[in-house]
Amino acid sequence: MSTRDSESGRASGSIGKPKPGQDEGAATFGAFVRKPGARRVAVDVSSANKSGDVIESIEALPDDAVEVGFITDAYGLKGWVKVVPHANGKQGGDALLSAKRWWLVKGRDRKSARCLQSKVHADTIVARLGGCEDRDAAMSLKGHSVHIARSDFPKLDSEDEFYWVDLIGLDVENEAGVALGRVADLIDNGAHSILRIEYPDADKDGKAVTGERLIPFVGVYVKTVDRAAKRIVVDWDADY
Known part of the structure; x- marks a missing residue:
């Protein structure tokens, strides 16, 4: 049911099926939620290749750290890593391309690394981290989840646009x-969130059990x- 629009990094479009009594031609919010896609441009945040760059072990992550993906492999021979962004609302793409500092977690192992360069590669993001100089070093990071400070997320273009992570936990x-x-x-169902x-x-x-409701995140309902x-606040009856 879930697909990812990696070209735009946004959810948009009309709903698949209206609720009872709803006009099928009703308008939606359009690009209402920015989801974890990625801009197809490379971002180089290094003014110079600092020889002092290292991947440091740390005790804890920042309070606003958000998990945005995980390292699946090395990329090439020069220490680049390949990252799969999360597509389930814990933001990926844009933050991975803009943040200068990444936090890497695998079990109890926590590391801090400076991101020197990142770019989109097919459905993944590849990146060069300070202190990761060859393929062996990149392979040692395989399996680490990647966390970005929420404060490093790119600014959204509209007040009617939201990162998924900011919606999770809100009362409805x-x-x-x-x-x-x-x-x-x-x-993400491909047309909207x-x-x-x-x-x-x-x-x-x-x-006692946990019930579940699925509400299209479009202007007809939200x-x-x-x-x-x-x-x-939504236009949605409790018995739908």
Whole structure:
């Protein structure tokens, strides 16, 4: 069900199926959510190749660190690494191409590295890290997740654009004030983003379970997003 538009890095388009009574031709928010695609340009953040660059072991990550992908392989012979950006809402592409500092995690191993250069390569991102000089060094980083400080994410173009990571955890209610749950994740179906909302429920035996709602993240349904209040208001009945 999930696909990724790596060309634009955005979710847009019309919804696949309207809810009961909804006009199929109704407009959507368009490019409402920036998802983890990547701009197809190389970004060189190194003014010079500093000989003192090293990959350092650290105790902890910054408080605003966000996991954006993972290193799958070495790329070439000169120490470049290949990174697969996450496509499930934990932002990738644009942040990987713009951030100057990466944090790498594998189990209890935590490292800090300066990103000297990064660019898009097919469906992945390849990067040169300070202190990673050859293929063997790059291979030693295979399997590490890549984290970027949220403050290093590129600025969005519009107030109606949001990074997925900023929506996860927001409470969702409808226009009548009925609580529908909390955003657990987002899904990309190729045409637009979908909010995956979890809420407390009970099964037929009265046992507590976690319910799930899927709401297309388009303007037909999503009326307001108030990040300060940690709330999303939608046109959606609780029994849909």
